[in-house]
Amino acid sequence: MTTDDPRVGWVESPLQLINAVEAAADLDEPTLILLRRGVAQLADTARWLEPHLPEGIRFAEASAATDPRFRDAARRLVGDAFSGQFRAVVTATGARDLVVVDDGSAALHLAAVLAGIERFSRMGQRESAVQRTLGTLTGSRLRAAARAGRVTLVTAYADHEAMPTVPGARIVPNRYAWLRSLDAAPPVELRSVVVLGSALAVDGYVDPERYEAWAASHGAEATYLPHRREDPAALERLRAAGLAVVEPGLPAEIVLGSARGVAHVHSLPSSTGATLARVLPVGTVMKVTAVRHDWWTTRADETFRATLAYLASADEATTEED
Template sequence: MSRRAGSAGTNGTNGTTTLAFVESPVQLLNVLEWAHTRGVGAGAGGASAGAGAPGAGGSGAEASGGKLTLVVLSPTDPMTRGQLRRMAELARQEGHEVRWEEARGGAAAPFQTIGGLAGMLRRAPRVVLGDPFSRYVQLLLTITRARDLVVVDDGTATMEFVAQLARGERLVRWHRKGGRPGPRDLLFAPVASSARRRLTPGEDRRVEIFSSMPMEETPAGVTVTSNTFAWTRTRFGPPRVTKGADMVGTSLVETGVVDADRYVAAVRTLARTHGAARYFAHRRESTEKLHRLAVETGLEIVRPDLPLELIARRGPIGRTILSFPSTVVHTLPLALAGTEVRVAVCDIDPSWLTQNASPRAQGFLSGVTGSARDVHRLAAVGVG
């Protein structure tokens, strides 16, 4: 394990261990992309060590070399756990160390997990995290003394995180914003505020955001680095492209944003209009909803065992990929660069939103679609 951060030359040397905390397969994928870009880890290309050492005048974006330990804060959802295990195996194949934590395995699990990680956190000069909104991650941020913090994409939530950080707002997920803070929110508020302060660059702390998402506002002093999915394109594909269309599922129903009946009707109309045959389910979609989709639309429901960027890159994949506003409208064009696959995104009609949807939901979803590059925009379909 590396020495504590603080002395020049510690960061970026071969003895340094970067700690990364992930809770989803996409976060883990984006840590692998970051490591590939930085030359971190045995399988990352052996970039030269020493750049960006503390006190050396370099930015966190220049830091390279060293080792990577991925800490998986495992959720309880079976689909997510399955994808995480597959991604963890890919990380090991790249030469990275993976530490699997049953972080939610009972009432005592969080205390045991945080206690077991405290020493590593205090020693690590660089920490990478995938979800700054996570209470688990926010708790861990109160322990770390790292001088380099890196936030990798956790999907479209990254866009909201960057905007909130730039405006000095409290960190709240976009689909919850607008509601009153609950008792747990108020109890956790001091920790969340501390996490936001630690994610703000300072004289002795550098913050990097590694993202494929568009950034309207960039917080002062934060380094933003583009994720081009170079590792994915190097490791997989190019895919075999079929003549038909595939559809990408979303968890907007499960998060209470979109009405289930409207969603099913929209999927049915899109599938019929574009000749889609397969529906790639989001890992958080409910079994009941997927069964209903299969019965009412005739689509073949596919439960991917890896993030869709890797599934699409491995192929076979349809010539057209249909999606609602989501992360993949930004990431798939990058992962599939150089292929003939077209990504088409269908807008969410305001009438599809539930009464409980955040007041910001429509504007946020429109922004996700409108800011996507290299996609074909479809008007919202009539669901009658």
């Protein structure tokens, strides 16, 4: 690795953390990754990863992206370019030299923003006037930085047919080479069928009753891996329906990447289609269920629905509709 001052990262979720490590390892850069304090599973994920970290990569906690280590860094890495905290930093200090890693399927939306196809806003949300104002300025600065060759997007969607051409930006595929190289024992025992919990219900984009019925339909032979923000009451209902609910406190990429004996993984459309396809053990089949029209709530706008529908249909061989 180089001996320059480290790139400084700001991450707010376990998946962002994994992708930040993958980016630092692939780009061969010394990197200090700041973890947002108080986020569910984030500290646990960091503790699991630390013994395996490549040379030159370090973790530390921070309460906000305005932490001087990130705010004043000449070279940054961020896991969620649409984060309100990141918008505030870019508004105050500019974009600088920036690496952006996947925050789920929002990577495709961000690329469209950088390409000038979409306006800067968080997909599927109605933003406040303040958020829109900060978003307009942030989007303008990020597009200018991309045109100047100062933005690198490290993403599992780099080779996706929906990835637009982004003038000036460097698009680097994330193939999870580092995570796949780990020889770690499985953190939990899983049944042969695994159902992945989805943020779509947690965040109010799909009807919770229809979502729970879909999850329960996989039967007593299935393990349910909850999303990190799922309601405990909902998990109790799924247990009562016969699912083995397992809460490992770690992201699915770690749990399933080291799993033994898992034959099928079921999910709704999400970033898992791109990430898990690269880390699942050989022989494990992943099936993505398209969201039916009557599942959506009014919170899910047309852009959001269209993006998720596209992800569900991107690989017909691994997509099912219940």
